[in-house]
Amino acid sequence: MGNQGPFDMVIQEEEITRYQRAVSRLIGKLDRRLIPFLALLEIARFGFQVAIGHALLTTFKSDLNLTIEENNWTTSAFFIAYLIFAIPSSLILRLLGTTRYLSLSLISWGAITIGMAFVTNARQVIILRFFLGMVIAGYFPGIITYFSLWYPKREQIMRIAIFCTATFASGALVGILAYASSKMNGIANLKSWQWLFLLPGLPVIPIGIMTYLALGSIPETVQWLDNSEKQFLTNLLRQDSGMANSERASDSLLSWRQVWYVFVDWRMYLYATIIIGDLGGIKCLMTSLPSIMKGLHYSIEEAHLMTIIPYLISCFTILLGGYSSSRRNEHAYHHAFFLCLGILGCILMITLEERGKLVMYVSVCIACCGTFSALSILWSWLTNNVGGNTKRTVAVGMMSGIGQIGAIIQPQVFGGEVKPVSRRDHTIASGFLVGALIMTLILRYCLIMENRRRQYLSDDDYNREAAIEEPCDWHPDNRYVL
Helix, strand or coil, X not given: CCCCCHHHHHHHHHHHHHHHHHHHHHHHHHHHHHHHHHHHHHHHHHHHHHHHHHHCCCCHHHHHCCCHHHHHHHHHHHHHHHHHHHHHHHHHHHHHCHHHHHHHHHHHHHHHHHHHCCCCCHHHHHHHHHHHHHHHCCXXXXXXXXXXXXXXXXXXXXXXXXXXXXXXXXXXXHHHHHHHHHHCCCHHHCCHHHHHHHHHHCCHHHHHHHHHHHCCCCHHHCCCCCHHHHHHHHHHHHHHHHHHCCCCCCCCCCXXXXXHHHHHCHHHHHHHHHHHHHHHHHHHHXXXXXXXXXXXXXXXXXXXXXXXXXXXXXXXXXXXXXXHHHHHCCCHHHHHHHHHHHHHHHHHHHHCCCCCHHHHHHHHHHHHHHHHHHHHHHHHXXXXXXXXXXXXXXXXXXXXXXXXXXXXXXXXXXXCCCCCCCHHHHHHXXXXXXXXXXXXXXXXXXXXXXXXXXXXXXXXXXXXXXXCCCCHHHCCCCCCCC
């Protein structure tokens, strides 16, 4: 290297530039093929979850003669099933492969969502909500881990941010659908709440069929990449993951050893406590947002429409946070910043409740921007730090399932009545976020200490840890991103 002349250095710089351009072209091709379709899937999935909050503003409860307790359990039943079946669904996902599992999940939940439009009593609602949680439990973990099969770690951050933008953009879309459904009351002898379930449910079944036909499983199996691009992408992903992904690349290979690793890795439980706080705060805001708008003395139609703006503004902050995190390859402080923003919004809602509609509405927007934006950064932080395809899939499933604990508690705390959400409720939501903030800083410190420990391993300790079969992210050469 010391004897290289200026000409040699120019040649090296040109080779690096060509390599970077080749990577950019390939990533751009992946984006154009995968991102729009995956965003469409997420909009279809998330819309139904938000729809139940809008249904509370209609005659849904009175038509079915739901008591407050029954109504609360219609919400909790979904998340209880999600919690129970999150890990089993992740295992089934690995056995079937991502494409087949997503297709079956979409078709099943489309049928169940349509069935929700024709329920006649509380028992039917609770049963269908439970089944919906069961069939959808592995969907989100499948999508998140799907990104890791196609993108290098740093590229995943922005793509997950875009995906989460689709998540909350669907919240705005459902606000529009809810407004439209309120105008469709009586059409085809159906009530507005029935249309509210039919409108997001009907497109899902054909989308599920399209998923099976159009979505590729892994780079080696698709037709829209030529052989040189497939090899280049495979080498790029292998180089990016290092020893963290030492098993054969496969979309349907299940390693029981890696399943076991998830449950004995103490870092997973730190991530779990963080995601309970993140999702707890998110569910509090999402489910109660229509009721908050109604509590600001908007009409039912206006309340549906007024939920749109917080979701749209949040989409912008999610992308901004994902871009910054990707550029700096940093997660913990970005996550902590958005949690602080969410906490600030909750504090403003608590202290400025009597200051009028505008002040309260701005406070709600601040809370949504911070809380929603934190989640996408947390998911990319998790997938960047968990090696092994099976371990990553099961870990995301475990986190997604455990995160529903807050959602299970939320309706029992907030209640099912359409009423202004109280200071006590905002305090509970902020409590979820404060807990997540504290655990984020603890996890960051623990990862720093583990990286430092691996850096100064003795030769004997290094050889012992490197000899572990399927080491995943435990390999001593691996370093956790912060």
